[in-house]
Amino acid sequence: MSIISSTSPTASSTATLSQRLTAAIGASILGVCLVYFAGFSHIEAVHNAAHDTRHSAAFPCH
Template identity: 55%
Template structure:
């Protein structure tokens, strides 16, 4: 596999991971739905991410 193809693959994977992470923080971190909020509550606080 050419080096350029591997680099594009790594870049795509990195961008997808960052997008997924931002989605999780944005949706779960600021969700007003109690089930979603409580599911990730302890993890957010252990990572010092305020949620209320």
């Protein structure tokens, strides 16, 4: 039988507002860069990999 004390450390962590905001802004910048890279890339393999998805989302690629 194991006994768990109420003073044991928990695995939960709380991020401050500035940390969450920094993570959200970083993720947004990364996402925009990926969309524009795939959308306007002249590399044929990248273009073909995302071609159907872009057309279904009405993203101009030609």
